[in-house]
Amino acid sequence: METLILASSSPRRKELLRSLSIPFLSIHPDIDESVCDHMDPEHRVVALAEGKALAGEALLWKRQEGEDWPRLLLAADTLVAFHLPKAWKTIGKPKDRNEAKSMLAYMAGKTHTVFSGLCLLDTKSGARLTSCSSTAVRFASMSEAEIEAYLDTEEWRGAAGAYRVQGRGSCFIEMLKGSWSCVVGLPIRELYGMLNGVGYDFGVAGQA
Numbered sequence: 728m729e730t731l732i733l734a735s736s737s738p739r740r741k742e743l744l745r746s747l748s749i750p751f752l753s754i755h756p757d758i759d760e761s762v763c764d765h766m767d768p769e770h771r772v773v774a775l776a777e778g779k780a781l782a783g784e785a786l787l788w789k790r791q792e793g794e795d796w797p798r799l800l801l802a803a804d805t806l807v808a809f810h811l812p813k814a815w816k817t818i819g820k821p822k823d824r825n826e827a828k829s830m831l832a833y834m835a836g837k838t839h840t841v842f843s844g845l846c847l848l849d850t851k852s853g854a855r856l857t858s859c860s861s862t863a864v865r866f867a868s869m870s871e872a873e874i875e876a877y878l879d880t881e882e883w884r885g886a887a888g889a890y891r892v893q894g895r896g897s898c899f900i901e902m903l904k905g906s907w908s909c910v911v912g913l914p915i916r917e918l919y920g921m922l923n924g925v926g927y928d929f930g931v932a933g934q935a
Contacts, residue, residue: 729927732850734783734802737885739893740913747915749929752797756782760804760819768808768815772844773857775804780846780855787850799925800848805912807888808840818888824878827889831877834888835869838902841888843909847921856921860914862905864892869899887912 731751733740744751758778763771779802787796807818818834821827840861847856869877882896883889890896892903892910908915922929 728929729799730797732783732787732797732800734779734786734800737803737912739891739911740803743908743911743913743915751801754783754786756786756802758782768806768817768840768842769844769859769861771817772804772806772842773846773859774844776802776844776846777855777857778802779804780848784848784850796850798849798851799922799927800850801918802846802848803843803913805841805843805887805909807834808842809837810840820885820887821883821889824883827878827883828874830889831869831874831883832871834866834890835874835899836866838863838865839888840864841905841910843912843914845914845917845921847918847925849925854925856924858914858917858921860906860909860917862903862907862909864900864904864910865902867899867901873899 728750731749733744733751733753734756736755741753756779760775763774766774780800783800783802809816818830821830840863843860845858877895880895882891882894892900906914906916
């Protein structure tokens with residue numbers, strides 16, 4: 728199968744691509760995510776995914792000018808958001824344990840929405856495909872002792888909303904309506920559709 732370039736340092740996204748038997752190379756572009764803070768989350772995750780894809784392409788040119796690289800570059804972004812009466816309240820990745828604790832305490836007993844945006848960039852033609860997936864997740868009430876015990880697992884590090892659905896965080900999820908892979912950070916159904924749209928040959932993965 729054709730190798731992808733994954734513009735992400737997320738171990739979870741890498742695990743999902745491996746689970747599909749999709750070969751990939753990873754690069755880690757940096758962008759200023761605050762420039763999209765004014766957007767609603769469904770538009771924000773797509774804009775950030777596009778920004779990461781373009782920054783990834785620029786990084787390839789900087790590091791490998793004159794060399795060949797895989798045609799398709801994939802970037803993604805994920806946000807946790809609460810729909811309040813007048814606006815969305817978004818939650819990103821915690822900076823430290825104290826911020827992670829505050830996030831979990833706020834989320835406990837409430838329903839939030841996870842938004843994951845994708846951008847697939849054809850580095851040869853310049854064509855771009857984008858997609859957004861959303862999933863509703865309800866957290867159970869959590870005691871302070873449960874929050875502290877969960878923080879001890881270190882799963883909160885680098886995770887939007889300070890939890891991971893594929894780990895111990897699943898112990899506190901009462902309801903998940905939508906795509907599990909969206910919550911992980913790489914919505915598989917949307918990715919499959921986008922890759923089909925650019926003629927990607929899934930081979931064995933496409934038969935799964």
